[in-house]
Amino acid sequence: MAKQTEFDLRTRLLGALPLVQHFIDRLQLDSLLQQYVPITDSRFRLAPAVSLGVALRNIIVGRRPLYGLQEWAASFDPVLLGLPDEGFELLNDDRVGRALDQLFDADRASFMTAVAMKAISEFDIDLNQFHNDSTSITFSGEYAMANGRKIRGKRAVEINRGHNKDHRPDLKQLLWILTVTGDGAIPIHYRVCDGNTNDDVTHIDTWEALRKIAGKDDFLYIADCKLCSRKNMAHIASNGGRFITVLPQTRREYKWFRNYIQDHVLAWLEVIRKPSARGRGTTEDIWRVAESPLPSIEGYRIIWVFSQQRAEGDQLFRLKALQKATHSIDALNTRLQGKRCRIRKRSTLEDEVQKVLKRTGVERWGEVEIVENTKVVFKQIGGGRPGPDTTYEKVEQLQFSLMWKPNADGIAFDARSDGLYPLITNCKEDELSAGEILKYYKFQPRLEKRHEQLKTVYLVAPALLKNEGRIEALLLLFFLAMLVQGLIERELRQGMKAEEIATLPLYPEGRSCKAPTANRVFEVFEKIQRHELVHDNLITQRFDPILTPLQRDLLRLMSVPKRVFPGQDDDA
Numbered sequence: 001m002a003k004q005t006e007f008d009l010r011t012r013l014l015g016a017l018p019l020v021q022h023f024i025d026r027l028q029l030d031s032l033l034q035q036y037v038p039i040t041d042s043r044f045r046l047a048p049a050v051s052l053g054v055a056l057r058n059i060i061v062g063r064r065p066l067y068g069l070q071e072w073a074a075s076f077d078p079v080l081l082g083l084p085d086e087g088f089e090l091l092n093d094d095r096v097g098r099a100l101d102q103l104f105d106a107d108r109a110s111f112m113t114a115v116a117m118k119a120i121s122e123f124d125i126d127l128n129q130f131h132n133d134s135t136s137i138t139f140s141g142e143y144a145m146a147n148g149r150k151i152r153g154k155r156a157v158e159i160n161r162g163h164n165k166d167h168r169p170d171l172k173q174l175l176w177i178l179t180v181t182g183d184g185a186i187p188i189h190y191r192v193c194d195g196n197t198n199d200d201v202t203h204i205d206t207w208e209a210l211r212k213i214a215g216k217d218d219f220l221y222i223a224d225c226k227l228c229s230r231k232n233m234a235h236i237a238s239n240g241g242r243f244i245t246v247l248p249q250t251r252r253e254y255k256w257f258r259n260y261i262q263d264h265v266l267a268w269l270e271v272i273r274k275p276s277a278r279g280r281g282t283t284e285d286i287w288r289v290a291e292s293p294l295p296s297i298e299g300y301r302i303i304w305v306f307s308q309q310r311a312e313g314d315q316l317f318r319l320k321a322l323q324k325a326t327h328s329i330d331a332l333n334t335r336l337q338g339k340r341c342r343i344r345k346r347s348t349l350e351d352e353v354q355k356v357l358k359r360t361g362v363e364r365w366g367e368v369e370i371v372e373n374t375k376v377v378f379k380q381i382g383g384g385r386p387g388p389d390t391t392y393e394k395v396e397q398l399q400f401s402l403m404w405k406p407n408a409d410g411i412a413f414d415a416r417s418d419g420l421y422p423l424i425t426n427c428k429e430d431e432l433s434a435g436e437i438l439k440y441y442k443f444q445p446r447l448e449k450r451h452e453q454l455k456t457v458y459l460v461a462p463a464l465l466k467n468e469g470r471i472e473a474l475l476l477l478f479f480l481a482m483l484v485q486g487l488i489e490r491e492l493r494q495g496m497k498a499e500e501i502a503t504l505p506l507y508p509e510g511r512s513c514k515a516p517t518a519n520r521v522f523e524v525f526e527k528i529q530r531h532e533l534v535h536d537n538l539i540t541q542r543f544d545p546i547l548t549p550l551q552r553d554l555l556r557l558m559s560v561p562k563r564v565f566p567g568q569d570d571d572a
Helices: 017-027 030-034 046-060 064-074 093-105 110-125 203-215 230-238 253-259 308-337 346-360 408-415 434-441 444-457 468-498 519-523 547-559
Strands: 007-012 129-141 173-181 187-193 220-222 242-246 270-273 283-290 300-306 366-380 392-406 419-426 504-507 509-514 531-536 538-543
Touching: 017 030, 017 046, 017 110, 017 468, 017 519, 030 046, 030 110, 046 064, 046 093, 046 300, 046 468, 093 468, 110 187, 110 203, 110 434, 110 468, 129 203, 129 444, 173 203, 173 444, 173 468, 187 203, 187 468, 203 230, 230 242, 242 434, 253 300, 253 419, 270 434, 283 308, 283 434, 283 504, 300 308, 300 434, 308 346, 308 366, 308 392, 308 408, 308 419, 346 366, 346 392, 444 468, 444 538, 468 519, 504 519, 504 547, 519 547
Parallel strands: 129 220, 220 242
Antiparallel strands: 007 531, 129 173, 173 187, 242 419, 270 283, 283 300, 300 419, 366 392, 504 509, 531 538
């Protein structure tokens, strides 16, 4: 009887990894990791750079916690992860943690600069415009050791409390500062600072770093109102740089203008008019600009911006605040009429009223009049139960009531500045018009979107690592992941523009997508697999994937050769 031959069908997941690997190769990230995090011990079974590379790919497309790295890697073709066959078994918490230690010890500043310069040259990124912003990365736990100590001779960041932008002042944090280019919102530089660092002290160092990366001084640097300090603006202007930022409401120029527009009319210039994306209120989103009659104290231009939707938002905010104040005053009034009310002194009631006005934010829009009334009551003289012979005395008690009076003048005063906010810049009128200033600034939400992706798509939560040094190293990998993601999005959108394609069917049920994200692209490729027929541990036949028309279109638009996926012919 002939011996039965057994075959095994082995499935290897490819997903979007071949696409991601193409961009990693163009950036030379694997070789740069090997250069800056070399093997320091011949006993290493897995090079630190390989462990870091797997962790990076997991952040980009897997989003599994580090303790789940081995399980995630096991389903993929190990070649795509730079691993030997069955090398996923070497991925454990300790090995990846030690690789992060070595990345912390490495010259991370030089490594990041090398990556940025490679991205700029390889993808021809324009460096005339940068946008900067910061956000909080919040941690649970005390992190008592993360006090700015030195780890192996290098200072680590301090995880502590500060102005938490996640609205969690009860938790400790780090400050994450990101700078992107105006060309595709590509992350080009980042910093991690102590949790209690004020944003206004970070801009000079960031600007100097960008100056080295760009190799010039006259790029446009755009940031939020924390940039608007005399020291920051003077440093940039005196070194040949250009800036655009928001003038804070605490500045005298802001208060002066609010008074000025009460009886003056500005020459507003309409810059943008487009259909509203919010689906409520006005049907159009209108933006206008006007030059301020006076410059700033430092002599810089001030551009006032009017937004129709912002004006509607200011009006709605004021209406809700007044409604809430009216409701709170009515509730307090009802309480005053109750038999168990303990407010007997006018000063106590005045304090209660001020708390209501401050909590609802309507101090400028109304006032509360306290009305005193005398209430006559009869009290029993002596103790015991009342009877036929019980005597009473007449007692007059002071009783309060409240009357809410809207301040029409205050409401009208603030209504004149609804929808307005000021930008300040050192760009001259012959360099950039007021309308161009606004259009440059309106790119800022693209940077804020990167922060949102960091927290929602990548679910940044490096809170379970052994020490803050590993946290810093892991955050560098998050930056690299955002860089790869940004380049994928930029290449795809540029390809769509070149071929005059307005939308792609990337949403569920083939619905159209105007601005494709890397995450949507990954979802299109995530189920791609490669099958292998194995006999006696030898591959006898491979079954390569067949790409769908949409997948082939995406590769073409991103200028990615189809051959990055096994068995694909670029001429097909």
